[in-house]
Amino acid sequence: MWNERIRWVLETFGDRLTDVSLFAWSVNINGDLRETFNPALMDEYRAKWPHIRFWGCFRNMDDPDNGPYDIFQGLRGSAAARARLADQVQSEIFEAYPWIHGVDIDMELGGNGDPVASESIFEAVADRAHSLGRLASAALPPMTVDGSIGGENWVRYAQLGSMLDHVAVMSYDFAWGGSAPGPISPGWWLEQVYDWAASQIPASKLSMGLPAYGRFWSIHRYYIGEYRGQSGTYYAGWQLFNGLAPWEGHHKTGWILYRDPGSRTLWGITDCYDWRYPNQIEASRGVNFGTFNERPYAVRYGLPSASPIWSVADNSVGDALINYRINPAPVVDNTGALVSPHNGFTLTLEMLKRSPVAATVIDDYANSAQQLGDVYEQDGSAWKFAEVTDTYSQYRGSGRLKYAAGFGSRAMYSQARFQFAAAGRFGLTVQGITADLSSGGHLRLMQGAAVLAEQWLDPRVVGAAAGSGRQSMALRVREGSARVYFGSSDSNMFRLLQADVSPAFDGVVQLDASAAVWVDHLYLGDGWWYQPREAVEVELNGRRQLLGRVPRTGIRWDNANRFRPLADVDEHETRTAEISLDWDYDHWQDVPLEPGAETFLTVRPTDHDVWLGRLMVVDRDGATMAYFSDTDTLTYWRGRASHDWDLQGIALWSLGQEDVRFWETLEGGELPPETKRLNV
Incomplete structure (x- = not known):
């Protein structure tokens, strides 16, 4: 954006800004940069506020020929394209605008692409900037110790942080236009993101990304396609909740706003x-x-x-x-x-x-040693109950663990959530049919020694702490069919294998492990009947x-x-x-x-x-439900960024969307000495 409010903030509150990133270039699949904003518009503000460091940012967005993922893939896969990008950063950014302090990289929507190949893009740009005596920064997707909620698992904070001079984490849009209404940056999630990020990247290089905007969700219809929500500035929220912006002929009614206790954002419901x-x-x-x-x-x-x-x-x-x-x-x-x-x-x-579940026969969260003994039969005593914490426990062992009942010719469904404590195989058997997974990722559907269907998955995590590196596997056997389901959790399983079968109908349902396996949830259900949820x-x-x-x-x-x-x-x-x-x-x-x-x-x-x-x-x-940031939101998280994680600062998305009273809260704040120098 480039509007009157942005110009007014730069003119009036420039003494409270340390850095401004100019989204002025887009990159294409070949590494060429195209200017999308005129950086010379900053000349008057550079003259008035010589301490501000201006960064030239390029994005893998806004290309007329290729989408963000295709551009990412092109740069990942081509050394020539990366070299071209480094040349373009030198000529189109640093040489064309010598006052630019550093290059800011905004590469998004890379999916689960190769981390090493992804890092080569950042490395090529950072190396060129450093060779010219300039700095390199990046806006990176939010990650926790468990990974990315948005599927951006190409990101490795430690590796990227080691090659960059600054990182702003885009810790917003947890709730977005396609999700249910909620805080854009929930407090519990920000804490997880920065606990992880600050453990991987020096805090002196790290800024907390915060949303200066809001989101507005219709709870009765969809705005765009299948999205309920759309974004807007703080002032759009102010108008909505002061009864100045009615929609669809409703009353111009105001409403009480509430403050979400975790995120510290405002929220409310109109009509x-x-x-x-x-x-x-x-x-x-x-x-x-x-x-x-x-x-x-x-x-x-x-x-x-x-x-x-x-x-x-x-x-x-x-x-x-x-x-x-x-x-x-x-x-x-x-x-x-x-x-x-x-x-x-x-x-x-x-x-x-939730999706319907097979009608329940046994739903066992590994609650006690007595339950292990009452519900199952085993050879010897290889399986033991383990109380990990006051609220979490597991069955641990190897060998056979059989449900202590005969099921005759019933169609059955068996499911387990487990982790490999040692390398080996783990299997579920129902009526003579087996679903079998190796720690190497080999998934098989078998009848006796005959393999009916198979698939290779990524190698599984072995030897992780209790409750980590888990997966869920299930087997449904009916009179003429067998299906294997697999996923990262009980609620995220997909059918991967199926085959026509003639079950043995020996009445046996059991699990087997060739080496140590830890199980925290076992579920046994009917093979035909479902319970809706x-x-x-x-x-x-x-x-x-x-x-x-x-x-x-x-x-x-x-x-x-x-x-x-x-x-x-x-x-x-x-x-x-x-x-x-x-x-x-x-x-x-x-x-x-x-x-x-x-x-x-x-x-x-x-x-x-x-x-x-x-x-x-x-x-x-x-009605409409909205969550949006105001000055109290930004001030609160600015304090936490400093006091809880000792971060370099906060990074707002974006200038012109914010409650401008925020800048008044910074009045009289002393800028660090290093930010008062003109960096050329």
Whole structure:
């Protein structure tokens, strides 16, 4: 952007800036730079504020011929393109604008590309800058010790930090236009990012990237394609919540803003007449309450086993419920009048759904030595219970561990979450069919010694600390088919192998390990029947509404809220809708409510494992939820960057989007002596 607010900030508050990165070039697949902004526009500000260090930034964006990933791949794979890029940085940035302090690299959307090849791009540019007596910086994607939430696993902080003079971590857009509403930079996540980054890169080289902007999500419709959200400046949020920017004919209503305690950002809901957190209840029964990543939720958990044991658990709703008191009160518009919706109310529930699970026979989180002895049979005593912490435990061992029951000719589903403590193989066997994985990554579907299907995965982690380097594997065996599922967690498994089979139907379900394996979750379910985890029922003023149910075809239901496909297909093949592990919104439009009339609302968790979030009474036609940064947000994290991690500073995205009162909070601050020199 280049607008009046940016010019005013540079003119008025330049004494509070140390560095400005000019997004003035884009790079193409061959390493050529194209100027996209005129750096000479900085001349008057350079003259007024000689201490500011201006950096010339190039991005792998805005190329008319290739997308960001293709450009990244081209530079990764071509030494000639990298050499051309280094030449272009010298001629088009440093020689064309001798006052540029250093080069700033913004290479994004590199996916899981080769880290060494990726680093060669940065190395070529940094080496050229250093040979000219200049510096090299980069804006890098956010990472934690567990990797990247955005799939940018080409990033290795330690290696990149060793070759660069400065790194700004782009620690924002955790919540983005395609996600559910939430803090753009959650506090718990920022802490994880900088605990990791500061352990890999010297703090003197590191700046905390913060969003100066906000995001605005429609909770009833999609703005662009399948995205609910769009971005906006702090002042867009200010206008929205002061009733100055109505949309779609709604009232110009203001609303109280709240401060998210973790991120310190402002948040609020427009066109909302009452709302509750899930734990703001009048009464409850059979429901648990908790908090995950600073978000409260209510949930009815599934049963760990049936009664009698080895049958299929009845996980229907029973008598579980939650009662809430609500009052959709009129609100004040920007003329001072009390107003209610034009056309009635919608009740909106925030829910986190999960894909259906095989109807439960045993759900075992390795809770005790007694449970290990009661549920399983083993040869000798090779498997032991290990209490890792007060809240986390494992079964550890090798050899055979067999469920202590015979299942006759039943179709069955077996699943395990495990880690390799030593190199070897781990297998699940159901009715004479085996899913087998080696620590080297060889995944096989077998019947006896015959390999029915196979696939090579990346080598698995061996010997990691308890709870690290885990994976989940499952095997479903029906009368004529077998399927193997695999993934990084229980909630992220995909079908990798399948085959037509004639099962032995010997009634045996077991697991085997050729060397030490640690298991923290074992699940045994029916091979045909599924338990959905998506819906709740709401009762209000004598009427009931089911919310969250995913439409399916080619199935039949039983009287315990279970369904099975009519053909031999996986559950996801009975529906077209995706089930994402993110908060979703379901609506009861024209809900029977009257303005200002207090009433009780009952939620019955029809399905188990559905997380219930906020409940909102909004305008019949919908509402907007927003999270955005203000001066208190930026000041708070500026202090934490300094005091908790001793970072060099903060880096704002981007100038002109911020609450400009932030610069007033820095008044009188002493700039470090080294930033007051003119660097040429």
